[in-house]
Amino acid sequence: MYPLKQHSILPGFNLALGFTLLYLSLIVLIPLSAAFIRTAELSWPDFWSIVTTPRVLASYRLTFGASFAAALVNALFGLLVAWVLVRYHFPGKKFVDALVDLPFALPTAVAGIALTALYAGNGWIGQYLEPLGIKVAFTPLGIFVALTFIGLPFVVRTVQPVLEDVEAELEEAAATLGANRWQTFTRVIFPAIFPALMTGFALAFARAIGEYGSVIFIAGNMPMISEITPLLIITKLEQYDYAGATALSVVMLVISFILLLIINLLQWWSRRRSSKT
Amino acid sequence: MTTITFPLSPAAQQKATQEPRWVRWALISIALLFLTLFLFIPLISVFYEAFKKGVEVYVAAITDPDALSAIKLTLTVAAIAVPLNMIFGVAAAWAIAKFEFRGKNLLITLIDLPFSVSPVVSGLIYVLVFGLQGWLGPWLSEHDFKVIFAVPGIVLATVFVTVPFIARELIPLMQAQGTEEEEAAVVLGASGWQTFFKITLPNIKWGLLYGAILCNARAMGEFGAVSVVSGHIRGSTNTMPLHVEILYNEYNFAAAFAVASLLALLALVTLALKTLIEFRNRQHQQRGHE
Numbered sequence: 236m237y238p239l240k241q242h243s244i245l246p247g248f249n250l251a252l253g254f255t256l257l258y259l260s261l262i263v264l265i266p267l268s269a270a271f272i273r274t275a276e277l278s279w280p281d282f283w284s285i286v287t288t289p290r291v292l293a294s295y296r297l298t299f300g301a302s303f304a305a306a307l308v309n310a311l312f313g314l315l316v317a318w319v320l321v322r323y324h325f326p327g328k329k330f331v332d333a334l335v336d337l338p339f340a341l342p343t344a345v346a347g348i349a350l351t352a353l354y355a356g357n358g359w360i361g362q363y364l365e366p367l368g369i370k371v372a373f374t375p376l377g378i379f380v381a382l383t384f385i386g387l388p389f390v391v392r393t394v395q396p397v398l399e400d401v402e403a404e405l406e407e408a409a410a411t412l413g414a415n416r417w418q419t420f421t422r423v424i425f426p427a428i429f430p431a432l433m434t435g436f437a438l439a440f441a442r443a444i445g446e447y448g449s450v451i452f453i454a455g456n457m458p459m460i461s462e463i464t465p466l467l468i469i470t471k472l473e474q475y476d477y478a479g480a481t482a483l484s485v486v487m488l489v490i491s492f493i494l495l496l497i498i499n500l501l502q503w504w505s506r507r508r509s510s511k512t
Numbered sequence: 513m514t515t516i517t518f519p520l521s522p523a524a525q526q527k528a529t530q531e532p533r534w535v536r537w538a539l540i541s542i543a544l545l546f547l548t549l550f551l552f553i554p555l556i557s558v559f560y561e562a563f564k565k566g567v568e569v570y571v572a573a574i575t576d577p578d579a580l581s582a583i584k585l586t587l588t589v590a591a592i593a594v595p596l597n598m599i600f601g602v603a604a605a606w607a608i609a610k611f612e613f614r615g616k617n618l619l620i621t622l623i624d625l626p627f628s629v630s631p632v633v634s635g636l637i638y639v640l641v642f643g644l645q646g647w648l649g650p651w652l653s654e655h656d657f658k659v660i661f662a663v664p665g666i667v668l669a670t671v672f673v674t675v676p677f678i679a680r681e682l683i684p685l686m687q688a689q690g691t692e693e694e695e696a697a698v699v700l701g702a703s704g705w706q707t708f709f710k711i712t713l714p715n716i717k718w719g720l721l722y723g724a725i726l727c728n729a730r731a732m733g734e735f736g737a738v739s740v741v742s743g744h745i746r747g748s749t750n751t752m753p754l755h756v757e758i759l760y761n762e763y764n765f766a767a768a769f770a771v772a773s774l775l776a777l778l779a780l781v782t783l784a785l786k787t788l789i790e791f792r793n794r795q796h797q798q799r800g801h802e
Contacts, residue, residue, distance in 0.1 A: 239613060244695055244699070245691060248607060251604070251606040255603050255604040258600045259623065263622065263672065264622070319543040333783050336783055340729045340782045341775070342733025343753075344733075344753040349769075349772070416531050445628075447630065448739075466632075477640075484632070488633060495621070499621065
């Protein structure tokens with residue numbers, strides 16, 4: 236057992252930590268605890284019946300399904316984009332690299348209306364998909380498109396630095412031992428970047444589950460079909476159903492905390508893996 | 513001594529750690545196609561839709577009194593939220609990076625918490641505390657002070673969603689810089705604040721700026737959390753993203769995209785500044801190694 240705080244000659248620890256804890260408590264912890272305390276006023280059967288009505292269950296299925304599909308696509312293409320940005324040279328590479336962060340910087344409402352305009356029946360992309368019988372805007376497919384946009388930078392930005400650190404010597408050794416490029420990739424490079432890829436996937440998934448702004452414009456928001464859980468919370472709030480909205484938000488919070496824990500474990504795994512090589 | 517050179521066929525000249533040319537170009541093409549479809553086209557379409565009905569409609573949309581009041585409110589909220597989180601970020605990073613204490617990892621996780629909370633839930637929790645049905649609601653309405661459906665609620669929700677940005681930029685930076693320079697200053701007789709303003713602040717100013725730029729982009733663009741606490745009162749509690757939503761839902765697409773184009777421009781400026789600082793940092797590091 237080491238002491239609460241190791242001695243240091245630098246001043247300001249009490250002030251800095253005190254301010255940090257006060258600020259975090261007032262802005263983050265006390266308001267967050269309100270959701271749990273207000274939900275505790277409900278009895279367990281009441282809580283359970285609120286969070287498992289058919290309409291709510293349908294929203295979970297949609298939110299998780301679309302988020303999972305979007306995170307999966309982002310894992311695949313994010314890995315490809317990271318690979319291309321790290322390994323190859325092509326004109327405009329720096330510009331492309333900078334723009335990958337666009338979904339982080341672009342307000343979600345702007346992304347929402349832009350994607351809706353593109354994928355609507357008369358939009359730039361929608362007009363080619365509609366004759367093929369593929370409807371994107373105002374269907375669950377549209378939600379998937381919006382969530383793919385939102386999650387795009389996560390995998391690229393977690394895999395990119397790890398890929399840069401993969402040592403060329405390892406690949407040369409693999410080649411000397413007779414491995415072709417595909418074998419070198421699957422046996423040497425991929426295992427090194429796998430934890431980072433999983434972290435990026437989990438981050439994109441976690442972000443997608445809570446996403447609201449970009450989805451509501453393109454979703455169509457039909458109960459049972461294209462209604463995501465965050466929207467259901469808003470709907471309940473607008474009907475002054477505070478207990479219902481709070482109960483649902485506690486479910487979302489618990490899921491976020493579990494995902495946060497998983498992401499922390501993945502990052503720890505990723506760091507340990509890269510410090511070994 | 514004689515040097516023996518082996519004539520190599522073009523195929524053999526390819527390095528063993530590189531893919532064939534056609535594979536390289538195929539991968540680049542697929543990656544660029546994906547990014548074009550999901551990034552570039554949506555970005556371009558914002559500006560295209562904004563100017564589709566002409567420059568006059570565009571100018572009319574962004575000089576509309578409701579739009580101007582939305583722009584003003586967005587700037588005001590960011591002007592409060594960003595400095596608050598800068599102070600918090602510096603204080604948190606000072607405690608975490610310069611000292612060893614128990615529970616540090618838990619504290620870092622708590623700071624990151626708002627990133628993993630859905631924007632809608634972020635707004636809702638403030639309604640639960642300050643709303644009429646909430647803990648402080650009755651007391652606030654007695655004293656005629658509105659938080660929810662008013663500007664203070666919008667500021668609070670914005671501060672909540674942007675809490676981690678600056679702290680998580682500064683913590684690794686200050687950890688990497690260590691404590692030696694500050695310790696030297698203290699040993700030489702500098703006070704705590706002198707040490708901070710003359711040693712620490714100059715060392716972290718680029719990281720602080722970097723975090724502030726990202727924080728600002730999110731503060732101005734936040735939609736879900738602000739939407740819950742705002743009440744959508746035109747000309748009074750509408751931020752720019754909420755104004756975009758209202759115009760869009762009224763089928764006034766040209767005006768919605770006009771206001772949206774301002775936010776898209778903000779995003780592009782943010783990315784440009786971010787890239788510039790990253791470029792500067794890399795050069796700085798290289799010079800440090802020489």
